[in-house]
Amino acid sequence: MSDAGALDSLRSLVASARATYAEARYHARTVSEVNFASGRLERVRMVENAGCGIRVLVDGCWGFSSTNSMAKSDLKDSLAQAVSMARVLGRSKKHKVEGLAESRMAKGTFAAKVRGDLAGIDIEHKVRVAKEAEAGARRHSKAVKTASATYRDMLDHKVIVNSDGAAVEIFDSKPEFSVVAIAREGAKSVTANEGIGITGGWDDLFKKSHLEYAEAAADKAARLLKAKRPSGEKTTIILDPGMVGLLCHEAVGHTVEADFVLSGSVVKDRLGQKVASDLVTLVDSGRSDISENAAGTIGVDDEGVEAGRTAIIEKGVLKSFLHNRESAQVFGTASTGNARAFTYSDEPLIRMRNTYIEPRSDTLEEMTKETKHGYLIKGARNGQADANGEFMxxxxxxxxxEGGEVKELMQGASISGNAFDVLKSIDMVGNRFEYDIGTGYCGKYQLAKVDGGGPHVRCTAIVGGIQ
Structure with missing residues (x-):
């Protein structure tokens, strides 16, 4: 379907809806993926999906339906199904939608900034890059016995129209690349990875060569193979940007998503209160602030609201939750542009975008020099956090x-504690900023591409060794 045709069809559809509110979201996605492992091409695929998600608010209840056809008759049938479902809910549901916060609806075209159009890179070239990286990791170190390299990209085209005036067209481009190296010595093995995930193009993704990622992963795995494990203790730690991003997203960000707040998260009654050190300004933004190409960058959310910058914590004080239009109405505020849906067949949910701590003036060298005993923690892995901010x-x-100097490398480390206690303990914040969790996906009921980061920060937490 042509772009103009999609806009016209969705405008007509929305205008015909007998509903308090109606939105139609056309979404076409092309995914390509390549995986090389142990010298073999394990996976190569290209998938295209397209369809339209239709959501209506009728009798205080939501109705949602989707179709993979853009034929007018099928769109009308899908709209009718959404309206019917909302009416059925309306007859029995006690707690109904109070309304939607007034929001400035976006209009026009929003496109990711791209250097090196991914559509112009053929699949053979993507296969070659993955093959060379996988071989390069094994070649770089004799300790590395197994390696894999994965390239993946998502090219999205959306058209969003709603009854409150939104009419936008969106073009997005999100590639990622990662290398995993496994070093072995006897029965002992260690896994290390290096990767990058961004919003942008091929040249944005590979500012560093694919072989640099391969060699870094292999070198890290080989060094970790010889490393000891840390003993458990509560101590001073310096977190790298990836660990800061993981803390911001998992341990803080989810607690301030308004749907979780309404369910009773730890911050429910703490707006305006001190929850962190004065040095901490923690932000969730749809823009790629401070540094380019953040993976969670979006111009407009899936309710047609421009996705700007939201200061969650400002100089230690909790300032805002993350909202869609429904929760914003409940809290008497504006939408923060955090309504996101992963595919056309998903309903928009409150989701993070790029979540980070803003940099300040300290250097990593100063942080290290002023640390008598502690750890420099690098390379975020998976973890878990709960609604109370407790994390590992x-x-x-x-x-x-030791004594202000970086000493030996340890492997299998974990950090744990309460996120807000950790934020309160921050006494130094670095001056160099980086996004560093862009290869990951948030999995709150449906996937979402997100990012997070910050500068190095010095704080206090429990360090332990994972067996």
Whole structure:
């Protein structure tokens, strides 16, 4: 379907809806993926999906339906199904939608800034890059016995129209690349990875060569194979940008998503209160602030609201939750542009975008020099956090700090604690900023591409060794 045709069809559809509110979201996605492992091409695929998600508000209840056909008759049938479902809910549901916060609806075209159009890179070239990186990781170190390299990209085209005036067309481009190296010695093995995920094009993704990522992963795995494990203790730690991003997203960001707040998260009654050190300004933004190409960058959310910058914590004070239009109405505020849907067949949910701590003036060298005993923690792994802000995260590397100097490398480290206690303990914030969790996806009921980061920060938490 042509772009103009999609806009016209969706405008007509929305205008015909007998509903308090109606939105139609056409979404076409092309995904390509390549994986090389142990010298073999394990996976190569290209998938295209397209369809339209239709959401209506009728009798205080939501109705949602989707179709993979853009034929007018099928769109009308899908709209009718959404309206019917809302009416059925309306007859029995006690707690109904109070309304939608007034929001400035976006209009026009929004496109990701791209250097090197991904559509112009053929699949053979993507295969070659993955093949060379996988071989390069094994070649770089004799300790590395197994390696894999994965390239993936998503090219999105959306058209969003709603009854409150939104009429936008969106073009997005999100590639990612990662290398995993496994070093072995006897029965002992260690896994290390290096990667990058961004919003942008091929040249944005590979500012560093694919072989640099391969060699870095292999070198890290080989060094970790010889490393000891840290002993458990509560101590001073310096977190790298990836660990800061993981903390911001998992341990803080989810607690301030308004749907979780309404369910009773730890911050429910703490707006305007001190929750962190004066040095901490923690932000969630649809823009790629401070540094380019953040993976969670979006111009407009899936309710047609421009996705700007939201200061969650400002100089230690909790200033805002993250909202869609429904929750914003409940809290008497404006939408923060955080309504996101992963595919056309998903309903928009409150989701983060790029979540980070703003940089300040300290250098990593100063932080290290002023640390008598502690650890430099690098390389975010997976972890878990709950609605109270309690978390445990794994790290790829932990360097012992003694007397202001970085000493030996430790493997299998974890950090844990309460996120807000950790934020309150921050006494130094670095001056160099980086996004560093862009290869990951948030999995709150449906996937979402997100990013996070910051500068290095010095704080206090529990360090332990994962067996």
């Amino acid at each position: 995260f794994g790290a790829q590397e932990a360097y012992l700090i």
